[in-house]
Amino acid sequence: MGAQIRVYRQKIASTSSMKKIFKAMELIATSRIGKARSRARAALPYAEAITRAVSAVASQNDIDHVLTTKVDNPTRAAVLILTSDRGLAGAYSTNVLKQGEALTKRLREDGKEVRPYLYGRKAQAFYDFREREYDQVWTGNTDAPEVERAQEIGRTLVDRFLQPTEEGGVDELYLVYTEFQSMVKQEPVARRLLPLAFVESDAEHEPNPLYDFEPNAEEVLDALLPRYIESKIFAAMLEASASELAARQRAMKSAADNADDLIKKYTLLRNNARQAEITQELSELIAGADALAAS
Amino acid sequence: MAELDVQVVASDHAVWSGAAKSVRGRTVEGDMGILPGHTPVLSLLAEGELLIDPVEGAPVKAKVNGGFFSVDSDRVTIVADDAELIED
Numbered sequence: 001m002g003a004q005i006r007v008y009r010q011k012i013a014s015t016s017s018m019k020k021i022f023k024a025m026e027l028i029a030t031s032r033i034g035k036a037r038s039r040a041r042a043a044l045p046y047a048e049a050i051t052r053a054v055s056a057v058a059s060q061n062d063i064d065h066v067l068t069t070k071v072d073n074p075t076r077a078a079v080l081i082l083t084s085d086r087g088l089a090g091a092y093s094t095n096v097l098k099q100g101e102a103l104t105k106r107l108r109e110d111g112k113e114v115r116p117y118l119y120g121r122k123a124q125a126f127y128d129f130r131e132r133e134y135d136q137v138w139t140g141n142t143d144a145p146e147v148e149r150a151q152e153i154g155r156t157l158v159d160r161f162l163q164p165t166e167e168g169g170v171d172e173l174y175l176v177y178t179e180f181q182s183m184v185k186q187e188p189v190a191r192r193l194l195p196l197a198f199v200e201s202d203a204e205h206e207p208n209p210l211y212d213f214e215p216n217a218e219e220v221l222d223a224l225l226p227r228y229i230e231s232k233i234f235a236a237m238l239e240a241s242a243s244e245l246a247a248r249q250r251a252m253k254s255a256a257d258n259a260d261d262l263i264k265k266y267t268l269l270r271n272n273a274r275q276a277e278i279t280q281e282l283s284e285l286i287a288g289a290d291a292l293a294a295s
Numbered sequence: 296m297a298e299l300d301v302q303v304v305a306s307d308h309a310v311w312s313g314a315a316k317s318v319r320g321r322t323v324e325g326d327m328g329i330l331p332g333h334t335p336v337l338s339l340l341a342e343g344e345l346l347i348d349p350v351e352g353a354p355v356k357a358k359v360n361g362g363f364f365s366v367d368s369d370r371v372t373i374v375a376d377d378a379e380l381i382e383d
Binding site: 039042043045046049050052053056057147151210211212213214215219220223224227230231234 | 302304305306307308309322323324327334335336337338339362363365367372374376
């Protein structure tokens with residue numbers, strides 16, 4: 001009987017120490033979401049300015065630039081998947097990877113070869129475990145991404161895109177990441193980055209002015225487009241990091257709540273066991289006394 | 296007199312924004328000065344200094360490292376890879 005109480009006591013102790021950890025991780029995630037979101041906001045003016053410039057150039061110019069022209073028969077596509085380094089974030093990484101799988105399947109059905117590029121240790125583990133090939137992986141700091149990393153990824157992918165298809169270059173570039181819609185809703189999405197698809201400017205927008213280019217349109221586009229891709233990737237990384245933290249916060253909150261429930265359950269069982277032990281001891285004593293009195 | 300609406304942004308933060316009388320920057324082809332009413336232009340920036348003369352207050356100087364700048368109907372956007380203000 002005493003053994004049972006001890007088991008429950010141990011369970012309560014370990015559950016409460018786990019609860020403390022969950023609680024701490026929840027608080028850390030909560031405090032970091034704000035920072036991640038303000039970083040995403042801070043990067044917004046750059047992304048907007050660059051998008052405006054790129055669409056202005058592309059909409060009024062008939063120059064054929066390699067980054068904007070569609071290959072007639074695309075045969076190879078690069079897919080960049082943004083996941084997290086660490087788990088303990090519920091289904092965050094799983095959802096992105098699922099989205100990536102769906103996109104891969106779709107591209108394969110269209111007869112394209114898919115070259116995966118991974119970001120985050122979770123994606124790497126996913127691919128390694130299934131013994132699948134991937135072209136490159138970047139890990140570290142997925143919850144606080146740096147511009148340099150985005151530039152590195154952007155450069156790698158643009159270089160790959162600029163290679164001729166026969167030499168192993170890709171014709172298309174897709175980005176799979178988690179969009180931060182609100183604190184309670186994050187949606188994995190797949191977007192095509194290259195070739196660029198421009199939305200014709202809306203009627204309500206004033207028409208884009210005719211720009212002069214210095215030194216010339218070709219060179220301006222050469223410099224502009226890789227930056228555009230980098231800024232898109234960086235924006236996606238920042239959003240993914242905010243999503244990761246929000247997912248972690250939620251996962252840790254429900255883990256702490258579950259721990260609470262367990263502690264309550266075990267406490268009840270422990271008290272039951274203790275009461276049963278006392279009752280048994282009492283009835284043994286009484287039975288013993290009765291037996292002595294009778295003799 | 297017309298004013299320029301100037302915005303200076305680096306890849307991860309906004310550096311400076313406000314109204315200005317003139318902006319001078321270094322492009323790959325040499326220095327370029329912008330006054331209100333300038334024709335729309337999109338130009339590559341070279342490494343160098345950016346000088347903004349705001350409507351109010353002292354001139355603002357910034358160190359810019361690559362990027363581009365666009366002018367369109369008195370709106371000047373300087374998009375730099377890396378930029379920081381210089382205090383003097």
